[in-house]
Amino acid sequence: MNLVKKYPFVAVLVVMAVVFGFVAPSFIDPGNLSNIAKQASLLGLVALGMCFVLIVGGLDLSVGSVVALSSVLIAGLSATLPPIVGIHLALLAGIAVGIANGVIITAFNFQPIIVTISSMAIVRGIAMDYSDSRPIFGTLPDELFLLADGFILGLPVPAALFLAACVIAALFLSYTSAGRQMYQIGGNEEAARLAGVNVARIKVLAYAISGFLSAFAGLLLVARMQSGEAVRTGVGWELDAIAAAAIGGVSLMGGKGTVIGTLCGALIIGMMSNGFNLLGVNPYWQRIIIGIVLAIAVASYSGGAIMRLFEPLFRRSNART
Amino acid sequence: MTENASLQGPSAGSAEWLLEANDISKSYPGVKALKGVDFQIAPGEVVAVVGENGAGKSTLMKILSGAIKPNTGTLFWEGGAIEFSGPLDAQAQGISTIYQELMIIPELSVVENVFLGNLQRRSGVLDWKGMRREARDILDRLGMEASVDAKAGDLSVAEQQLIEIAKSSRRKSRLLIMDEPTASLSREEVDRLFDLVRSLRNDGIAVILITHHLHEIFEICDRLIVLRDGDYIGAAATADIDEAKLVEMMLGHKVEVDESKHRGVVHQNEIVLEARNLSRPPDLQNVSLTLHRGEVLGIAGLMGAGRTELVRALFGADRISEGDLSINGKLALVSNPRQALDLGLGLAPEDRKTQGLVLSMPIGTNVTLPFLGSFSGAFGLNLRREAKEAEDLCRKLFVKHAGIERPVGTLSGGNQQKVVLAKLVGAGTDIFLLDEPTRGIDIGAKEAIFDLIWDLTAQGKSVIVISSVIEELIRVCDRIVCMHLGKVTESYHRGAFDLNQIMLNAMGKSADADAHGVAR
Incomplete structure (x- = not known):
């Protein structure tokens, strides 16, 4: 029961998987599961970056645009540079956007939502200009596509990479000063500053991580699409990423959030859209249902009243095991 | 005296009491917050609820103000049993509560705060003219000079409190509950507040007061009840009890105060911190200060006198425009808290x-x-x-x-x-900067903090301590400086401490009487 209270999203995840498994048997096909894993991993990487930014009490709406920029840069640069160089440049571009966000927010004490709304527009504009709003195919090497279709230890490569990122992120957050200081800043920025924490540096770091992980998601997207595209890529991901983090218990007020929660949040969203597709639920209703799930999640974290409805359910499942 | 039967007054449900609580108990999972507490208050009476933190004062106040419901026990309002469905219900009956954390919206004007949740309309649109006039009337009566159009957040805590009182008087409150209203007020502001309480009392309004400053209880209250660990310890008329007895009731044992044994030695020839001409207009003007090893230096002054600004400047939390600072004889550049920490300074902030x-x-x-x-x-x-x-x-x-x-x-x-x-x-930390370390904490904890300060100095550490309670500074410090309007006005050594002198100085009234007038 304590575990359910601590990690309600894990329980939601399990219940959801079981329900989908029953109503849509093809849901638990290995092929479909690996599909879910692949899809959830891309959003998951972006949500993981968002998790860092939310923990320091910030917000990053530019993530979707960074995914797009990264995808066109990787594809476009591959025409003239060795792909590995292009990939590094794209990741650096993502980090640069993050640093720019963080520096502007901390140096001028601007509101994160305004700063990143503008960088969302600017970065998307740069990506569209660079690609001339057309898909870029470039000369991508076949090895790159392994990032989308290969398997490591039985896991699809994107899922394996996402999991690795999660492990690193979780270790970083609890076993380094910088990671812990992120929670302190989000929990009480003034107290952290007076305790000698370099608030600006840590915040910039959080935005840089978000930029990097978004650019990395862009890389995996290029591998899957075998091209880069700037107009539709990553549109709305910032909201999905925030939703995933929020479903996973990350507080938008800062100072609270876990990697495992974000991971589960991304999986929940991924499973929902996949499951609903299998069931033939139309996309509009999918959005509606995702919205409702988000509302329930938020209500349960702030009040717990909704979660109590689930309690008998978990008591029984606990008793069985 | 504590179980004085005559103080229990009329039997349950008597119309003589405005509000009466009988055998109230409340428990939270794992904790029994209140056990069988009785409480009565008559119109025009000022009653203190006394006890250490965790004694159950807040729980009792929440029950009386309808914020929570007791598990057992009954409330009577003017002799009739009553059950509040929530704070609004209690408010409708005429019970207003002013919480320690003021419910002021800083970005809104004074008049909007006074009418919060109850904006007046006239033919469909907001009647600003009428509301302004009414707010002005009430505030005049409360002796508040600030404009009704001022932003509430720009006012002092005392003025914000008056806004709260104005709110409750608009609602024609008959019982006013005040939770530590004096915690962040200067002596003068406290006096003004108490004048106000007296005039409320004369109008037949009952006031319940929670405070950690025992002398205030004797100054303003007619009766008091004491709680300890959720237990009802007793009630007494303030005329029948003295401070020592009250403390004993609160703590359950006597407090022995032996001051001489604690004090460390001041190393007069070792200056650990020297500030020269620190300026940050208008908060700090040419402030110079020395601190010796093993010394406890007190800073007295009103809120806004520059005390907090001074220690924050020493700690690098705020920039200074002029002046310099030496730590252990070496010129030190402290431009952020990290550097200050590395130099051995430590700040316990105001809030x-x-x-x-x-x-x-x-x-x-x-x-x-x-x-x-x-x-x-x-x-x-x-x-x-x-x-x-x-x-x-x-x-x-x-x-x-x-x-x-x-x-x-x-x-x-x-x-x-x-x-x-x-x-x-x-x-x-070698140099402790303690900004109001005893604010809002109870006697036992205060003593523990004093003990700690003495322990630290005995180990050769040095301490600067700010307090609005000058009696505390006199007890704990080796030297006291007074600040007023951003300047250090006077300095006193232990042995030459004089409460009245220090208090006058802290209020900016030095030997030349009222020449400066009173701050703000």
């Missing part, structure tokens, strides 16, 4: 909740916040060593806790303050 602690985080991680880096190894933070260190510090400072992994926000005010001090001790 521990918003500046001193990360309330959502565990006790242990709060303790290690300023020196987290020292647990870093090749494989990241050594969490076990960190927890042990935090545990040790908590033990050393007598922090009462149910595990260092619990959120620091669950601790009482006194224990929270000890956690703030544990942070400083753990960071290896």
Whole structure:
């Protein structure tokens, strides 16, 4: 029961998987599961970056645009540079956007939502200009596509990479000063500053991580699409990423959030859209249902009243095991 | 005297009492917050509810103001049993509560705050003219000069409190509950507030007062009731009891005060901190200050006198425009808190909740916040060593806790303050800057903080302490300086402490009488 209270999203995840498994048997096909894993991993990487930014009490709406920029840069640069160089440049571009966000927010004490709304527009504009709003195919090497279709230890490569990122992120957050200081800043920025924490540096770091992980998601997207595209890529991901983090218990007020929660949040969203597709639920209703799930999640974290409805359910499942 | 039967007054449900509570109990999971508490208040009476933090005062107030419901027991309003469905219900009956954390919206004007939740309309649109006039009327009666169009956040705490009182008087309150209204007021502001309470009393309004300053109880209250650990200890008329007896009732034992044994030695020839001509207009003007090793230096002054600004400037939390600072004889550049910490300075900020602690985080991680880096190894933070260190510090400072992994926000005010001090001790602080360390904490915790200050100086540490309660400074300090309008006005050595002199000086009324007038 304590575990359910601590990690309600894990329980939601399990219940959801079981329900989908029953109503849509093809849901638990290995092929479909690996599909879910692949899809959830891309959003998951972006949500993981968002998790860092939310923990320091910030917000990053530019993530979707960074995914797009990264995808066109990787594809476009591959025409003239060795792909590995292009990939590094794209990741650096993502980090640069993050640093720019963080520096502007901390140096001028601007509101994160305004700063990143503008960088969302600017970065998307740069990506569209660079690609001339057309898909870029470039000369991508076949090895790159392994990032989308290969398997490591039985896991699809994107899922394996996402999991690795999660492990690193979780270790970083609890076993380094910088990671812990992120929670302190989000929990009480003034107290952290007076305790000698370099608030600006840590915040910039959080935005840089978000930029990097978004650019990395862009890389995996290029591998899957075998091209880069700037107009539709990553549109709305910032909201999905925030939703995933929020479903996973990350507080938008800062100072609270876990990697495992974000991971589960991304999986929940991924499973929902996949499951609903299998069931033939139309996309509009999918959005509606995702919205409702988000509302329930938020209500349960702030009040717990909704979660109590689930309690008998978990008591029984606990008793069985 | 404490079980004086005559004070129990008329039997349950008597119409003589305005509000009466009989045998009230309230428990939360695992805690019994109140056990069989009785309470009565008559119209035009001022009653103090006294007890240490955690005694159940707030719980009782919440029950009386309808915010929570008791598990057992009955409330009577003017002799009739009543059950409040919520705070609004109690308000409708005429019970207003002014919480310690004022319910003021800082961005809104005074008049909007006075009419909060009750904006007046006239033919469909807001009647600003009428509301302004009414607010002005009420505030005039309360003796508040600030404009009704001023932003509430720009006013002093005392003025914000008056806004709250104005709100309640608009609602024609018959019972006013005030939770530590004097906690952040200067002596003058307290006097004005008490004048107001007296005039409310003359109008037949009943007032319940919670305060940690016992002398205030004797100054203003007719009766008091004492709670301890949720138990009802007794009631008394203030005329029938003295402070020592009251403290004994609160603590359950006598307090022995032996001041001589604690005090460390001041090393007069060793100056650990010297500030020269620190300026940051208009808050600080040419402030010079020296602190010796082993010394406790007190800073007296009104709120806004520049006390807080001074220690924040020393700590590098705010920039200064002029002046310089030497630590241990060496010129020091302190432009941010990190540098100050590295030089051995430590600040316990004015407001521990918003500046001193990360309330959502565990006790242990709060303790290690300023020196987290020292647990870093090749494989990241050594969490076990960190927890042990935090545990040790908590033990050393007598922090009462149910595990260092619990959120620091669950601790009482006194224990929270000890956690703030544990942070400083753990960071290896040599020069402690304590800004109102005793605000809002109870006697037992206060004594513990004084003991700690003396312990520190005995170890050769030095302390600067700010307090609005000059009696406290006189007890704990070796030297006291007064600040007024950003300047150091006077300095007194132990032995030459004179309460009245220091108080007058802190209010800006030096030997030349009222030449400066009163601050703000």
